Amino acid sequence: MSDDELIWRIAGGSGDGIDSTSQNFAKALMRSGLNVFTHRHYPSRIRGGHTYVEIRAAEQKVQSRGDGYNFLLALGDSFARNPQEEAYYGNEEIKPLSENLDELREGGVIIYDEGLISEEDVEELDLEERAEENDWHVFPLDLRGLAKDHGREVMRNTAGVGATAALLDMELEHIEDLMSDAMGGDILEANLDILHEAYETVNDEYDFEHDLRAPTGEHDAEQALLSGSNAIAYGAIDAGCRFIAGYPMTPWTDVFTILSQNFPDMGGVSEQVEDEIAAAALAVGASHAGVKAMSGSSGGGFALMSEPLGLAEMTETPVVLVESMRAGPSTGMPTKPEQADLEHVLYTSQGDSQRVVFAPGNIEEAYEQTRLAFDIAWDYQIPAIVIYDQKLSGENQNVDVDFFDREPSPDLGSTLTEDELKEAAHDASGKFKRFNYEDAEDGVAPRSIPGQKGGRYLATGNEHSPVGHIEEDPDNRVFQMERRLEKLEKIREELDEERDSTQTYFGPDEADYGIITWGSSQGAVAEAVDRLNEQGHSVKAISVSDMMPFAETEVTEFLESVDEAMVVEMNATAQFRGLIQKELGRFGDKMTSLLKFNGNPFEPAEIVEGYEVNLADEDRQPDAQVRIEPAAGD
Amino acid sequence: MSAFNAIGEEREIDRDEFTPGVEPQPTWCPGCGDFGVLKSLKQALPELGKNPEEVLTVTGIGCSGKLNSYLDTYGFHTIHGRSLPVARAAKLANPELEVIAAGGDGDGYGIGGNHWIHSARENHDITYIVFNNEIFGLTKGQTSPTSPKGHKSKTQPSGSAKTPLRPLSTSLNAGASYIARTAAVNPNQAKEIIKEAIEHDGFAHVDFLTQCPTWNKDARQYVPYIDIQESDDYEHDVNDRAEAAEIMRETEDVLNEGTVLTGRYYVDDERPSYSQEKHAVGEMPDQPLAERYFDDDAEWERSYDLLERHK
Numbered sequence: 001m002s003d004d005e006l007i008w009r010i011a012g013g014s015g016d017g018i019d020s021t022s023q024n025f026a027k028a029l030m031r032s033g034l035n036v037f038t039h040r041h042y043p044s045r046i047r048g049g050h051t052y053v054e055i056r057a058a059e060q061k062v063q064s065r066g067d068g069y070n071f072l073l074a075l076g077d078s079f080a081r082n083p084q085e086e087a088y089y090g091n092e093e094i095k096p097l098s099e100n101l102d103e104l105r106e107g108g109v110i111i112y113d114e115g116l117i118s119e120e121d122v123e124e125l126d127l128e129e130r131a132e133e134n135d136w137h138v139f140p141l142d143l144r145g146l147a148k149d150h151g152r153e154v155m156r157n158t159a160g161v162g163a164t165a166a167l168l169d170m171e172l173e174h175i176e177d178l179m180s181d182a183m184g185g186d187i188l189e190a191n192l193d194i195l196h197e198a199y200e201t202v203n204d205e206y207d208f209e210h211d212l213r214a215p216t217g218e219h220d221a222e223q224a225l226l227s228g229s230n231a232i233a234y235g236a237i238d239a240g241c242r243f244i245a246g247y248p249m250t251p252w253t254d255v256f257t258i259l260s261q262n263f264p265d266m267g268g269v270s271e272q273v274e275d276e277i278a279a280a281a282l283a284v285g286a287s288h289a290g291v292k293a294m295s296g297s298s299g300g301g302f303a304l305m306s307e308p309l310g311l312a313e314m315t316e317t318p319v320v321l322v323e324s325m326r327a328g329p330s331t332g333m334p335t336k337p338e339q340a341d342l343e344h345v346l347y348t349s350q351g352d353s354q355r356v357v358f359a360p361g362n363i364e365e366a367y368e369q370t371r372l373a374f375d376i377a378w379d380y381q382i383p384a385i386v387i388y389d390q391k392l393s394g395e396n397q398n399v400d401v402d403f404f405d406r407e408p409s410p411d412l413g414s415t416l417t418e419d420e421l422k423e424a425a426h427d428a429s430g431k432f433k434r435f436n437y438e439d440a441e442d443g444v445a446p447r448s449i450p451g452q453k454g455g456r457y458l459a460t461g462n463e464h465s466p467v468g469h470i471e472e473d474p475d476n477r478v479f480q481m482e483r484r485l486e487k488l489e490k491i492r493e494e495l496d497e498e499r500d501s502t503q504t505y506f507g508p509d510e511a512d513y514g515i516i517t518w519g520s521s522q523g524a525v526a527e528a529v530d531r532l533n534e535q536g537h538s539v540k541a542i543s544v545s546d547m548m549p550f551a552e553t554e555v556t557e558f559l560e561s562v563d564e565a566m567v568v569e570m571n572a573t574a575q576f577r578g579l580i581q582k583e584l585g586r587f588g589d590k591m592t593s594l595l596k597f598n599g600n601p602f603e604p605a606e607i608v609e610g611y612e613v614n615l616a617d618e619d620r621q622p623d624a625q626v627r628i629e630p631a632a633g634d
Numbered sequence: 635m636s637a638f639n640a641i642g643e644e645r646e647i648d649r650d651e652f653t654p655g656v657e658p659q660p661t662w663c664p665g666c667g668d669f670g671v672l673k674s675l676k677q678a679l680p681e682l683g684k685n686p687e688e689v690l691t692v693t694g695i696g697c698s699g700k701l702n703s704y705l706d707t708y709g710f711h712t713i714h715g716r717s718l719p720v721a722r723a724a725k726l727a728n729p730e731l732e733v734i735a736a737g738g739d740g741d742g743y744g745i746g747g748n749h750w751i752h753s754a755r756e757n758h759d760i761t762y763i764v765f766n767n768e769i770f771g772l773t774k775g776q777t778s779p780t781s782p783k784g785h786k787s788k789t790q791p792s793g794s795a796k797t798p799l800r801p802l803s804t805s806l807n808a809g810a811s812y813i814a815r816t817a818a819v820n821p822n823q824a825k826e827i828i829k830e831a832i833e834h835d836g837f838a839h840v841d842f843l844t845q846c847p848t849w850n851k852d853a854r855q856y857v858p859y860i861d862i863q864e865s866d867d868y869e870h871d872v873n874d875r876a877e878a879a880e881i882m883r884e885t886e887d888v889l890n891e892g893t894v895l896t897g898r899y900y901v902d903d904e905r906p907s908y909s910q911e912k913h914a915v916g917e918m919p920d921q922p923l924a925e926r927y928f929d930d931d932a933e934w935e936r937s938y939d940l941l942e943r944h945k
Contacts, residue, residue: 027945031945222945223945224941224944224945225944225945226944230944233937234937234940235937237935237936237937237940238936238937240927240934242923242926243723243726243727243923245719245723262940263917264916264917265935266935267919267920267921267923267926268919268923269726269727269912269917269918269919269923270917271723271726273719273752274748274749274751274752275748277716277719277749278716278718278719278748278749278752279719281712281713281716281719281720281723282719282720282722282723282726283723284712284720284723285692285710285719285720285721285722285723285724285727286723286724286726286727286923288710288720288723288724289690289723289724289725289727289728289731289924290637290727290728290924290927290928291727291728291923291924291927292927293723293727307713307716308713308716310713311712311713311716315710367937401938401941401945404936404937404938404941405938406936406938407936408934408935408936410926410927410932410934412927412928415927417637417928418637418638418639427655427656428655428656429654429655429656429706430655431654431655431656431706449637449638449924450638450687450690450708450724450728450731451637451638451640451641451687451688451690451708451728451730451731451924452637452638452639452640452687453638453639453640453643453687454687455687455708456686456687456706456707456708456709457708457709458702458703458709458710458711459709459710459711460709460710460711461695461711461712461713462711467656468709469654469658469703470658470700470703470711
């Protein structure tokens with residue numbers, strides 16, 4: 001935990017403009033030279049309901065939401081439905097101020113909109129007393145009134161940002177620039193007025209006794225602020241994907257939206273269709289006709305894709321699907337993160353079906369592994385899935401702009417041209433031997449595309465002969481199965497031998513204790529490892545991305561090199577630990593699990609605590625809302 | 635230069651080209667109406683000057699799904715009920731392909747009903763042939779969405795309590811712009827209707843009555859049939875939605891009473907196809923998307939050029 005970091009929480013109701021305000025403030029902090037990381041918490045409804053965004057900013061790299069927060073801008077929920085304590089969802093109006101107030105750090109700053117949050121409600125919070133105990137500095141400001149006087153009530157966010165900037169001793173330049181980019185005319189003028197008015201009011205009327213100030217920093221290179229969903233969409237664009245089909249579902253909708261907005265300018269096609277069965281089937285159909293295509297969904301929608309996924313596997317039609325996990329089972333908690341669809345994604349669809357599954361752990365990995373998924377899918381004619389979650393989907397982080405300065409790779413992989421088809425094997429009647437196991441390389445038989453001369457064949461989900469006819473001959477069955485199954489082995493070889501590892505390591509090379517994680521829990525683990533080593537512990541970590549084919553060698557080496565290990569994942573049933581045991585067939589007695597499934601992502605301190613409790617071999621659960629699942633035999 | 639030179643190739647097309655040289659033994663029973671669909675396609679396609687490699691036949695599951703095993707075009711035998719989404723996407727990926735989707739009544743009107751309604755609604759420029767035998771054949775004779783009320787089967791032993799689905803009326807309401815019914819026992823009409831359906835720019839739905847001699851023995855063989863265009867007893871304007879709706883309803887009502895009405899029911903040549911609509915709003919490329927992947931000179935946009943909004 002660093003003293004020179006800001007974790008600014010803006011809290012209000014859904015529909016209060018929290019998202020756009022926080023996005024601009026995060027950019028302003030980034031432009032001032034800081035590294036930023038955002039965390040978004042919101043309910044599954046359109047208007048009202050407590051929502052907040054945290055922006056963590058520091059001079060050094062930030063990889064997680066951090067622990068707690070040290071600045072609260074509580075706007076109040078202007079869409080609150082039942083502002084009574086006894087209402088089922090409690091008094092929503094006060095929630096932006098009251099909820100998680102315990103997590104505000106000592107010395108923290110609170111601004112709340114007294115124009116919306118009533119004095120009575122505040123009294124019930126014992127705010128004064130608690131502020132004294134915790135050295136909180138409280139600034140009740142009539143943001144609503146101020147906004148109304150200079151523009152419109154809805155601009156109270158701007159007043160809150162102006163007040164924040166004053167209290168943090170920030171210059172307004174970057175904020176003004178960003179506002180000028182986003183709006184114009186009277187609206188811009190009113191907002192600028194409000195920004196300045198709030199800034200000056202706070203400066204004039206208050207003596208600052210708090211120590212918290214905006215950190216300062218400098219970037220070596222130009223930065224861009226992106227979410228995991230942006231990174232996945234951009235990875236797809238650079239891989240030459242120009243077809244997407246989908247059906248809305250949180251949180252996958254972000255990727256679908258970004259590509260739908262960009263494709264028309266790129267000659268691409270986006271289709272919103274009747275259901276997720278159709279969505280995945282469209283991606284398969286477009287790919288079959290020669291286009292790099294994708295689809296995706298979240299848990300429940302992905303369940304509907306199970307059959308088209310199997311069809312793609314059996315017909316060897318390349319396709320990329322993305323699965324953005326949210327808390328399940330069933331509808332679960334639609335806007336909360338969880339990593340509980342791993343087994344669903346790995347094993348859904350009937351038969352000995354196989355696919356490639358990558359689980360990126362941060363924004364750069366989301367971009368790179370999406371590209372990798374397309375490369376592998378089209379080279380090996382196999383579906384590839386990128387599995388991520390609501391957390392990675394919505395969190396924003398700054399990335400060097402140069403990171404994206406790469407060549408696109410629209411190549412269709414193992415696809416033949418008409419000229420190449422002339423040389424390819426055909427049966428006696430001139431039909432192309434599309435599924436020819438005799439000259440397949442690495443299990444891959446090159447394919448043709450409808451409309452090409454000399455390439456016609458039948459693609460079928462039934463077992464089939466080399467030209468695609470339905471065929472149940474035992475010898476053919478065994479040959480075709482073995483040829484298809486060979487692909488995963490070859491992909492593993494390519495990943496190990498020809499490509500940079502997609503696994504990420506943290507901490508020293510040699511350590512006594514290992515933490516293993518996957519997906520978006522990576523950042524919190526990385527920070528926990530740093531802290532533990534600073535405290536004198538000997539801990540390292542691996543964040544695994546290759547779920548299928550599994551990163552067998554790297555995980556084996558990691559587990560062999562430590563005395564004990566803790567697997568950190570956001571689910572209740574230790575799915576990833578189960579995968580490790582299944583794939584490696586051992587280490588069951590070496591791995592404890594640290595699990596979290598309350599709808600909030602891990603904070604680094606929770607991982608530190610989990611480690612301490614586990615290492616001390618105490619017969620208790622940690623104080624945080626996490627669970628330790630002992631190693632086999634313990 | 636195109637990467638797909640089978641498309642629009644100008645040459646004499648022989649009917650035999652649509653018969654696989656190494657023909658798999660048909661799995662259809664002797665007397666099956668499915669042969670009628672195959673035959674009409676083998677006649678219609680060469681007469682329209684289509685060559686086998688510019689046609690993509692996408693089928694579902696069931697006896698009807700075997701169509702592309704015996705029709706030697708590019709083929710995609712998909713999964714139960716999902717021929718339409720696969721077919722639609724192939725057409726969007728390469729609008730120059732001739733895309734024909736086909737499946738049975740269970741496949742299309744039952745499990746795939748959602749796709750049928752939305753494909754019709756969106757008016758995709760594909761031909762959709764439904765082999766309607768009023769029964770599940772391949773799984774051995776269960777009641778299907780078009781089975782008559784009272785139909786007894788192993789799964790509805792006391793007789794179906796359900797009114798059969800109305801394929802023509804439903805298609806009209808959903809938005810199909812060409813709707814016809816033909817029957818395997820009427821090969822000349824079938825060929826002509828298939829030709830019109832293929833030539834139609836939009837969603838062309840052909841409800842093709844295909845008798846099942848094995849599992850639906852009690853049912854009529856769809857003879858005698860009446861062609862509503864030929865018969866003096868019927869007269870309606872195929873461009874008139876209200877008149878079409880009326881005669882469709884009658885056709886559906888009388889089928890289970892033993893009167894087999896067939897013919898063209900509704901034709902809307904004015905309505906733009908889905909890709910035309912999509913192009914008009916700026917969401918369809920001018921050139922077939924699939925061509926771009928084979929064009930070495932194509933320029934590919936990069937995400938790097940989109941970053942301004944993130945700075």
